[in-house]
Amino acid sequence: MALNLKSGLRDMFLEGVRPVSELSRYITASGPQVRIDALSLKHKELNDLLREVVSKGAREITIKNVFGQRYISTRLNGISGCNVNLSIYGTPGNDLGAFLNGQRITVYGNAQDGVGNTMNEGEIIIHGKAGDVVAMSMRGGKIFIRNNVGYRAAIHMKEYNDKIPVLVVGGTAQDFFGEYMAGGIVLLLGLSLGEGKNHNAGYVGTGMHGGVMYVRGSMQMSQLGKDVGIYETDDRDLEIIRRYAGEFAQHFGLNTEEILQGNFRKILPLSKRPYKNTYAY
């Protein structure tokens, strides 16, 4: 490996990546079902392998011992269609399913930052918690996270006609939740909150100008950004909540009715043009 000694520049990501031909021992295949052992695989090696097995017809892929490898499934776009199922055991790294375009990812563990970044279609289910910037700029598909998410989740989600992204968070979220949201449906279920406890997040929905957030559990006006209002839910809202809370409960083996017993309120933008009066024309 040619190292640029003068600058000390190392390619942290690509250095020492082995070709796919040397990685066959990490795969166990039987027809469309494939198991990959990710232990000691580099980011790119794992994604190279995924691309290799999917282009050869694998549709049910189980990855064991995942330990921080980034961008899982991002490179499957364009070769796989929508019918690939990935089951991940361990802790996938940042940008899990970035630009995702139809695959289904289930993580049996926690996820790191950037889950579903700029995702277009597909489904991500996390049996645990997720880090920061979950669902950033998501424009389609669904993400279900059983526990909490970090800061800056649901920033700038968007929608167009019937293509509406959905994010369901079982626990609570940190600051800047739903900032700049331009569309989409977000459910924050607060299942991890103790009796009478508030959600933590501040600046919720700052700059929000589209979409809707449903919040179960208590959230004070002071936690909201100035561009949103908090409202009671109506029958149509409850239908949406029932549908996605139902899917959430099904994924994680929970009771839908118990979730629905909580008090849901919705957060909506006050305007679809929050900055209309900022400028002198």
Next chain:
Amino acid sequence: MYSYLLPEFTIERKTDRCIKCRVCERQCPFGGHKYDPDFDAMSSFEEVCVGCQRCAVFCPTGALCVQPHHSQYKPNYNWTREKFQDLKKQAETGGIILTGSGNDKPYKVYWDHLVLNASQVTNPSIDPLREPMELRTFLGKKNDTLEIELNKEGFEIKNELNPNKMIELPVVFSAMSYGAISYQAFKSLAMAAKEVGTLFNTGEGGLPLEMRGEYGGNAVVQCASGRFGVDSEYLNCASIVEIKIGQGAKPGIGGHLPGEKVSLNVARNRMIPEGTDAISPAPQHDIYSIEDLSMLIYALKEATNYTKPISVKIAAVHHVAAIASGIVRAGADIVAIDGIRGGTGSAPKIIRDNIGIPIELALAAVDKRLRDEGIRNKCSVIAAGGFRCSGDILKAIALGADAVYIGTAALVAMGCTLCQKCYTGKCAWGICTQDPYLSKRLNPEIVSIKLVNLLRSWEREIKEMLGGMGINAIESIRGNRDHLRGVGLEGWELDVLGVKGAGE
């Protein structure tokens, strides 16, 4: 209209020439002319005139003359008319003053203080009319070393090469999004880029589906803070993917495409509802550090299967050289730098006019820093921000640019007169508007030919200048500051630019 403001322009109508054909009335989107049937007379409304000259050049009898208004406040070097007008506007609205196109303030244009060399006696110049000249440019990361094996057929490169995009001349159309500019203008740029063998940049408004097949190969697609129109097909149809961090006209801030411009088609491309503001936040909220930038660079490499160079565009600011070094270390294949004179479809005037540094100094600093650190080959550098002619471009290449982005120059070739009212969405020339009545004024078939002509003429001029220097390949002048001399520059300026003074 704001009260108590002097009009900016005066409209003179020579009544002996006016035939009341009402062309001016139809051409002006601001309502500057009106026919009064009761009096059978044309009248003009100076207070709305933006000085775009559309009516004057379309008047079939040359009856109209539009020029800066003669009325003046008491002349005052400090309190200029523009400052006056802005104060009054803000007193009435409480708003941020918007503007369009590039910085018009009298910052030193260093291109006008740099001169190129030519051969005289001691080495012969080359005549490009009879000898081949090479302007081809490859954008992307270059290997540290090349291992070449000679064989019967010639040679073979044994190393694995990084993805590079070849362009026929080192001039690329700068980022202008569909949404900011009309579909017709957007398509004209794409058609011209394809014809000439260079690139256009989609900006942050997506690339319409029907254009992806035909023009994707000539597209730089942007992934910016609003992530509008970004999906894996969009990324993969393009030649280069560019992460937009900043823009010379508005460093450090985002963009708001006003709801009026988010028409049905613009909405479809950006995947947001029609009529909502398209808000691009100031930072990309998944990039708060160089490490985060690296994460997105590699996310895009993953999303495009490592087949495309990834560019990172920043505005030229104080520590641009250190930032550029970080960007290269983060894995970018191209660093694009936009200087203080870079254009925009809409920006707060206070930011456009006061923030950032000139591209000449930024470019020289970046090139030097990357060379000093031994990583210049790891990326291509694209310079942007107010390039007016082929002379500017060749000087930039001698200062170290691999290619330049041109925006304003291309718009002027399309008809723009720099009236700076892009943000109103009422461009009379059909460029910066989504109003179908206005945008149909631009015919891509015709306008793309003008753009092609512009690039071809620059190509000829660059070849003439290179030939004069005795150089037959653009590669030989790239970063070759010996071919530049400064005129009327101070010591520190020469130091930053890394050039000698004329006569030295």
